[in-house]
Amino acid sequence: MTTPLRQRKRPTGLPICMLLALLLGLAGPSRAETIRIPLSIDLPLLRTMIVNQAYHDPGEQTTIVSMAQRCNEITLSRPQVGSDGERLLFQTAITIHWGTPIAGACLAPLFWEGSLVLSQQPVIDGNWQLRFQTIDSTLFDRTGQPAQLAGLLWNLVKEHVHSYLGTITLNLAPPVDNLKQFMLNQTSDSQNEQTSRVLAGMHPDQPVVTPAALRIDILAEASPIDHGGGTDEPEAAMATDAAAQARIIELWQSWDAMLIHLIGQLADKPLSVEDRQLLLDVMLSVRYEFDAALSGNQLTDSFVRDQFVRSWQVLRPLFRRHLDADTSASLLGYLSFFTAADALTTLDSLGPLLGVDISRAGFYRLAHMLDEGPLDESGNVNPTLRRILGLGEPLAVPADRPPGTEGSNEAPEQIPEPVADPPPAPTSSLNRWLQAAGRLAALLPAGPRPAHADTLPGIAELRSWTAGITPADQLLPRVHRILKQVAADQWRQPVVKGLDGSWFTRMILATAWQESCFRQFVVKDDKIVFLISYNNTSIGLMQINEKIWRGIYDAQQLRWNINYNGMAGAEILALYLERYISKRPAKMSLKDGAGRRYLAAWLYALYNGGPSQLEKFPARHRTGDFFRSDKLFAEKYDRINGPDWPASVDCLPAR
Numbered sequence: 001m002t003t004p005l006r007q008r009k010r011p012t013g014l015p016i017c018m019l020l021a022l023l024l025g026l027a028g029p030s031r032a033e034t035i036r037i038p039l040s041i042d043l044p045l046l047r048t049m050i051v052n053q054a055y056h057d058p059g060e061q062t063t064i065v066s067m068a069q070r071c072n073e074i075t076l077s078r079p080q081v082g083s084d085g086e087r088l089l090f091q092t093a094i095t096i097h098w099g100t101p102i103a104g105a106c107l108a109p110l111f112w113e114g115s116l117v118l119s120q121q122p123v124i125d126g127n128w129q130l131r132f133q134t135i136d137s138t139l140f141d142r143t144g145q146p147a148q149l150a151g152l153l154w155n156l157v158k159e160h161v162h163s164y165l166g167t168i169t170l171n172l173a174p175p176v177d178n179l180k181q182f183m184l185n186q187t188s189d190s191q192n193e194q195t196s197r198v199l200a201g202m203h204p205d206q207p208v209v210t211p212a213a214l215r216i217d218i219l220a221e222a223s224p225i226d227h228g229g230g231t232d233e234p235e236a237a238m239a240t241d242a243a244a245q246a247r248i249i250e251l252w253q254s255w256d257a258m259l260i261h262l263i264g265q266l267a268d269k270p271l272s273v274e275d276r277q278l279l280l281d282v283m284l285s286v287r288y289e290f291d292a293a294l295s296g297n298q299l300t301d302s303f304v305r306d307q308f309v310r311s312w313q314v315l316r317p318l319f320r321r322h323l324d325a326d327t328s329a330s331l332l333g334y335l336s337f338f339t340a341a342d343a344l345t346t347l348d349s350l351g352p353l354l355g356v357d358i359s360r361a362g363f364y365r366l367a368h369m370l371d372e373g374p375l376d377e378s379g380n381v382n383p384t385l386r387r388i389l390g391l392g393e394p395l396a397v398p399a400d401r402p403p404g405t406e407g408s409n410e411a412p413e414q415i416p417e418p419v420a421d422p423p424p425a426p427t428s429s430l431n432r433w434l435q436a437a438g439r440l441a442a443l444l445p446a447g448p449r450p451a452h453a454d455t456l457p458g459i460a461e462l463r464s465w466t467a468g469i470t471p472a473d474q475l476l477p478r479v480h481r482i483l484k485q486v487a488a489d490q491w492r493q494p495v496v497k498g499l500d501g502s503w504f505t506r507m508i509l510a511t512a513w514q515e516s517c518f519r520q521f522v523v524k525d526d527k528i529v530f531l532i533s534y535n536n537t538s539i540g541l542m543q544i545n546e547k548i549w550r551g552i553y554d555a556q557q558l559r560w561n562i563n564y565n566g567m568a569g570a571e572i573l574a575l576y577l578e579r580y581i582s583k584r585p586a587k588m589s590l591k592d593g594a595g596r597r598y599l600a601a602w603l604y605a606l607y608n609g610g611p612s613q614l615e616k617f618p619a620r621h622r623t624g625d626f627f628r629s630d631k632l633f634a635e636k637y638d639r640i641n642g643p644d645w646p647a648s649v650d651c652l653p654a655r
Contacts, residue, residue, distance in 0.1 A: 035198070036205075037179070037218040037343045039172070041335065042320055046214055047081040049331055050090075054168050055079055064164045068101035071109065074160050078115075083211050087135060088120045090165070096156060112153050114141045116161060122207040122214055128173040130207070130216075134166065176202065176218065178336035178369060179343060186362045198222040218339075248299045251360055252290055255304050257375040258363040259286065259311065260385055260551060262319070265370055267384050269322040276390040277579060278318060281611060282311050283389070287548040288610035295535070305358045309345045316341070323370075330370070337369035379550035386552060390579075395553065395571065398563035459528075465562055466521040466528050472652035479518045479541070480646070482566050483508050490570040496582045496599070498590030507600050508570055510637040511607060514629070515543035515569075517651035520562040530559040542569025548610070569607075576606040580614050597637060604633045 041049070055062045055076065065074040075095045082089040094116055099109030116139055120132040139147040139157065149157070180199040187195040198220050205217040263279055271279075286307055293299050316338075323334060344358065344366075367375055376382065381394045463469045465478070487505040512518055519531050520541045531540055538545045539558045542565050546555050549568070557564040581603060588595035598621065605617035608629055620626050639645050 033222060035220045035222055037220075037339070037346060039175070039204075039216045039218050039335075039339050040342065041214045041216070043081050043083060043213060045331075045335065046088075047079060049170055050081065050168060051079055052331060053170060054165070065160050068106070069104070070097065071099045071101040071106035073097045074156065076161065076164075083209050084119070085211060086209055088122060088132065088209055088214070090118045090120055090132070092116055092161075092165070094157065094161060096153060098152070098156060110153065112149070114139055114147050116140075116157065118165065122209065124172070124204045124207055124216060126203060128171065128176055128204060130170040130172055132166075132168060134162065137162065172204075172216070172335075174332045175336040175339050178332075179218070179339050182336075182340045182362060182365050182369075183343065185365055186359050244301075245294075245299055248301070248303060249294070251304050251358070251363075252307075253377055254360040254363045254375065255308060255358075256286065256290075256550075257377045258367045259283065260382065261367045261371070261373075261375050262315075263388055264382075264384055266319075266322055266388055271322070271388065273390070275318055275322075276388065278314070280389045280579065282314055284548070284611050286311060288612065291537070291545065291548060305344075308358060312341055312345055333369045337366065340366055340369065376551075379546070379555060381554050382551040391552065391571075391575070395557075395564065395567050397554070397557055398561060398567070462521065462528055466523060467517075467519040468523040468653045469528075472649070472654060476518055476646050476649060476652065479512070479520075479562070480509070482541075482563055483512055483570075486563070486566040486570040489567070490574045492574070492578075496577065496590065499596070499599075503596055503600075504573075506637065506640050507573060507603060508566075509640050510600065510633060511569065511573065511604060512541055512566070513636045513640070513649065514604070514633045516541050518649065519652070520565060540565040542566060542572075544568050544572070573603060573607055576611075577603055580606060580611060584614070597634065600637050601630055601634050604637075605630065608633075 051060050057063065059077065060079060061075055061077040063073060063075045065072060067073070073096075076092045077095070078091075078093040080091040082091070092115065094112075094114055096112045097109060099106040101107075116137060118132075118134050119136040120134055122130060122132055124130045139149060139154075141147040180202065183199060184192070184195060202218050202220045205219050207214055207216045209215075259282070263283070266275075266279075289307065290303075293303055320338070364375060383394050386392060386394060465475070467475060484505055487508045488501060491501040491504045515538075516531055518541065521528050522531050523529075531543075532538070533543060537547055539555075541562055544553060544558050544565060546558065549572070553568045554564070558568060559565075581599070588598050590596055590599060601621075602613075602617050605613040605627075609616070617630070620630065639648050
């Protein structure tokens with residue numbers, strides 16, 4: 001209790017007002033702030049936790065009384081959990097058999113079947129033990145009408161059923177301990193001791209019942225961390241040197257792997273078309289954003305954190321619906337995961353108080369709360385991911401197998417005769433990276449291992465597909481045949497009313513012309529190499545970005561198999577057409593050439609820049625302020641409209 005001011009001794013020689021000012025000035029910076037981290041238990045999850053705690057028999061039943069060879073037996077079943085807005089409503093079916101056992105017989109047995117509904121107030125103690133206090137109860141008969149029980153039956157319900165349900169206790173200490181360790185992993189070494197003290201002081205607020213969940217705020221007191229009076233804001237610091245960018249790249253790849261790991265948890269769930277679209281949107285948006293940030297030299301210390309927070313806010317409702325945690329082994333891990341993920345979304349407030357930030361180890365620990373399996377950062381084709389996203393089975397590998405040597409983009413043997421250096425590759429309009437990003441590409445992990453040597457074609461076959469060795473008048477018709485075939489294989493009717501397969505073929509031809517000038521291989525330093533963009537990200541005939549489409553396509557096949565590269569490009573175009581453009585009202589009539597030309601340019605913009613172009617290209621079209629890539633593609637699309645268009649392809653080198 002505070003001592004009254006008049007009972008204190010006034011210090012000699014120092015006016016009381018000055019003393020108070022001094023005390024207030026000293027106390028201000030160290031004043032503790034209350035941290036609130038939500039621990040939210042959705043009502044379906046709460047029901048599952050109660051079932052695992054109290055309904056032990058198959059079929060979500062439990063026999064709480066069984067005596068005299070089952071002459072006296074009470075069984076509970078079909079538990080349900082709901083809410084009236086302020087309190088929990090717990091309902092359970094009850095079956096009572098009760099008689100008098102005599103000489104192995106059960107005389108005058110009573111039988112009653114109905115249900116009990118309890119109105120309960122959840123309470124939690126300092127040891128994180130969650131209990132449920134019964135405020136009111138009502139019995140119902142089999143028809144759902146309030147039951148009028150005889151004294152014996154009512155006493156049995158009161159003595160045994162109420163008593164048993166009153167013992168249900170859920171231990172929430174494990175998920176809270178997981179959260180503490182998870183957050184400690186995100187703390188810098190210099191702040192570890194202070195953060196440990198704050199985490200040790202975590203305690204629960206009393207539960208609050210909402211219509212959909214039981215919320216228990218985790219409370220802690222923390223003083224702002226003293227950064228030495230500096231004004232720097234490291235969270236917004238731009239990563240300008242190679243080491244800083246390498247660190248962020250590595251962290252982002254762990255985040256990307258964690259996202260794919262998280263999506264993989266939905267493999268056996270009944271996902272709707274909208275669910276699959278949302279997952280695809282988030283994955284592509286995350287990857288295109290990273291691509292753009294790296295190309296624009298805009299990576300900051302907070303980039304990965306911001307991506308995680310925004311993505312989790314979008315995905316959280318979907319995962320809450322589908323991750324029902326229906327096995328006892330996964331319950332606490334499931335709750336731990338959601339609590340930790342929700343805690344990370346409060347980093348804007350937690351960071352200054354705890355020195356918390358997202359780390360690679362944190363992503364691994366977060367993923368392992370759901371599944372102990374390793375995060376896959378290899379980039380190999382992930383069939384489960386493709387199926388979840390609605391892309392179907394992995395592309396079948398064509399007969400032409402990928403040549404290559406480990407760790408190299410060179411063909412397996414040197415070209416015998418010297419050749420002239422090929423002209424510079426046309427700048428791929430896919431993902432305009434700055435030159436600095438190209439230098440950073442070497443920091444990214446190597447791609448998948450190449451195919452085994454016994455699957456490689458001979459050098460003669462490889463030379464026949466190489467620009468600069470095979471004359472343009474021979475190479476172009478061969479590539480043309482491949483593109484027509486992949487277009488025919490990929491086209492499915494009806495995609496968009498008013499379109500046909502010939503339009504799609506023209507679309508693929510114009511895209512290949514724009515992206516690579518119909519080249520899969522070129523000559524460099526007297527070696528055959530696959531065509532790669534200047535920033536080392538996009539590969540081959542259709543210039544498929546390996547980072548954006550990792551896990552969806554086989555990187556080695558993209559590099560060394562021209563058929564496979566064409567198939568992947570056609571599938572991406574069809575994906576954007578079917579899953580994005582076709583869902584929007586037509587801006588123009590597709591019955592005339594102008595409408596089909598507009599659609600082609602719109603589709604190429606998505607192929608080039610990702611889902612964000614769904615809105616951005618129509619805006620450019622309205623103002624006429626087109627990108628250079630928009631104009632170049634439109635020119636090529638216009639040219640591919642007659643039998644003599646190959647004569648205008650002047651970007652292939654002569655032998």
